Amino acid sequence: MKNFMQGVLKVLYPPYCVLCGELLPMEEWEKGICTGCASKIPFLTGNRCGFCGRELQHGEVCHSCLEKKPVFERGISAFDYDVLREGIARFKFDGSKGDGAIFGRLMAAFLLSYHQDWIEEIDFMTAVPLHRRKEKERGFNQADILCKSISENTGIPYQEDILSRTKATIAQSKLSARERHENIKNVFLSQDCPDKCILLVDDILTTGATLNECSRALYRSGAKKVEIFCLSVTE
Numbered sequence: 001m002k003n004f005m006q007g008v009l010k011v012l013y014p015p016y017c018v019l020c021g022e023l024l025p026m027e028e029w030e031k032g033i034c035t036g037c038a039s040k041i042p043f044l045t046g047n048r049c050g051f052c053g054r055e056l057q058h059g060e061v062c063h064s065c066l067e068k069k070p071v072f073e074r075g076i077s078a079f080d081y082d083v084l085r086e087g088i089a090r091f092k093f094d095g096s097k098g099d100g101a102i103f104g105r106l107m108a109a110f111l112l113s114y115h116q117d118w119i120e121e122i123d124f125m126t127a128v129p130l131h132r133r134k135e136k137e138r139g140f141n142q143a144d145i146l147c148k149s150i151s152e153n154t155g156i157p158y159q160e161d162i163l164s165r166t167k168a169t170i171a172q173s174k175l176s177a178r179e180r181h182e183n184i185k186n187v188f189l190s191q192d193c194p195d196k197c198i199l200l201v202d203d204i205l206t207t208g209a210t211l212n213e214c215s216r217a218l219y220r221s222g223a224k225k226v227e228i229f230c231l232s233v234t235e
């Protein structure tokens, strides 16, 4: 019986801390983070660029966002990618949906603690879509799993299928910054969303090319404001 229960729980929850990878005692699987990490969750706070969430010494917008102004209205990220590198790899490539639910819960806590004003303003959130074939391969879309969990933990409505990806592209991670912009151009389509304030969710913000293209599609379909929220941002 105990083994059976362990099996069921293992499908629902990761048996390790999603932040540091340390194995958890079974009674802590549901929490998904170890006591050490829970006592000092490394959320990105302090002075941050209002578009990408990267750290700022002074001012309100970072150099690269000033140089190439993002299409979206503003943006935040919950964690530094370096801290989550292994955790995100386990989630995306070892097919552990349970990790995503824990990450989403942490993103919800980040919003509730530091960006409560965002929650009131948003009409609904939606996920950066994967191409059908890619989603089938992986078994899930990581941004969709994050959205479901953020929605459950904040009450922000989640509208699936607002965005779709019209063609399969080369993975952005394999390309240079310039190639990323070309690779992703006009790849997304959006359903009508007149006058809506939308929170667009993804797992990693790197150059912002994908989030920019998704935002462009949403604005074309009538969105009033597109704001972005990522699990992590690269340096």
Ligand SMILES: [Zn+2]
Pocket (backbone or CB within 6 Å): 017, 018, 019, 020, 021, 022, 033, 034, 035, 036, 037, 038
């Ligand atoms: Zn930990």
Ligand SMILES: [Zn+2]
Pocket (backbone or CB within 6 Å): 049, 050, 051, 052, 053, 054, 061, 062, 063, 064, 065, 066
């Ligand atoms: Zn920036």
